[in-house]
Amino acid sequence: MARKIAILGGTGAEGSGLAFRLAKAGEHILIGSREAGRAQETARILRERIGGAAQIEGMDNPSAAATCDIAILTGPFSGAAALLKQLKSVWKEGTIVIDTTVPLAATVGGAATRVLGVWQGSAAEQTRELLPAGVSLAAAFQNLGAETLSGDEPVDCDVLVCGDDEKAKQVASELVGKIPGARALNGGKLENARIVESLTALLIGLNMRYKVHSAGIRFTGLPVR
Numbered sequence: 001m002a003r004k005i006a007i008l009g010g011t012g013a014e015g016s017g018l019a020f021r022l023a024k025a026g027e028h029i030l031i032g033s034r035e036a037g038r039a040q041e042t043a044r045i046l047r048e049r050i051g052g053a054a055q056i057e058g059m060d061n062p063s064a065a066a067t068c069d070i071a072i073l074t075g076p077f078s079g080a081a082a083l084l085k086q087l088k089s090v091w092k093e094g095t096i097v098i099d100t101t102v103p104l105a106a107t108v109g110g111a112a113t114r115v116l117g118v119w120q121g122s123a124a125e126q127t128r129e130l131l132p133a134g135v136s137l138a139a140a141f142q143n144l145g146a147e148t149l150s151g152d153e154p155v156d157c158d159v160l161v162c163g164d165d166e167k168a169k170q171v172a173s174e175l176v177g178k179i180p181g182a183r184a185l186n187g188g189k190l191e192n193a194r195i196v197e198s199l200t201a202l203l204i205g206l207n208m209r210y211k212v213h214s215a216g217i218r219f220t221g222l223p224v225r
């Protein structure tokens with residue numbers, strides 16, 4: 001049976017963008033939301049946009065988390081801990097979670113160009129604390145903007161993949177490779193997610209100063225395509 005990828009918070013800009021790109025690449029997507037109806041509507045819009053045999057369903061977050069093989073977290077940092085607590089007993093053993101969350105100060109009323117201090121070091125390390133032991137984690141996609149993902153063109157971005165679980169990093173890197181123009185780079189341990197997350201605040205500032213919506217990152221001098 002084909003694997004299922006849940007995108008929790010997938011009704012938002014980042015989640016919808018990832019759902020669009022991954023469904024277009026042939027993946028079976030489950031959009032998750034706090035309201036099943038909202039997820040179904042997002043799924044319908046994306047199916048219509050992609051056409052053909054696009055496999056995208058909508059459901060509430062717990063149903064998507066319980067059914068999937070891979071889950072991508074695309075909700076705001078302000079709701080992350082509560083959502084993960086709600087899902088703690090729902091995950092199947094062996095599920096791989098990929099965290100895109102950035103703890104932007106904007107999620108609690110501050111500036112989008114700053115990140116909050118997180119006790120655990122990063123949003124991803126907080127997520128690790130709130131997942132059961134049998135669920136593995138990688139952090140990725142934090143620097144790949146929603147506006148860039150929502151288009152049809154190749155994205156022209158590197159995606160740093162951080163984690164302490166090699167299988168989860170491998171799966172996250174494989175998904176990055178399904179997005180035309182994106183290159184996955186091994187970002188090292190999960191603790192490096194704090195650096196990657198803070199780069200997003202910098203990118204938002206660049207977007208504002210240069211009046212664009214699509215600033216991204218590219219690393220040079222590496223022996224990887």
Ligand SMILES: NC(=O)c1ccc[n+]([C@@H]2O[C@H](COP(=O)([O-])OP(=O)(O)OC[C@H]3O[C@@H](n4cnc5c(N)ncnc54)[C@H](OP(=O)(O)O)[C@@H]3O)[C@@H](O)[C@H]2O)c1
Binds near residue numbers: 010
């Ligand atoms: N936007 C970007 O360009 C971008 C780029 C890189 C990384 N990210 C990260 O990706 C994540 C999503 O970004 P976004 O711009 O798509 O965010 P968003 O639109 O604010 O939120 C995404 C979805 O999360 C759900 N949500 C909202 N508040 C929630 C709460 N308190 N608890 C649980 N779910 C909640 C909502 O879905 P329902 O109401 O349907 O549940 C919403 O549609 C963020 O952590 C962000 O830092 C975003």
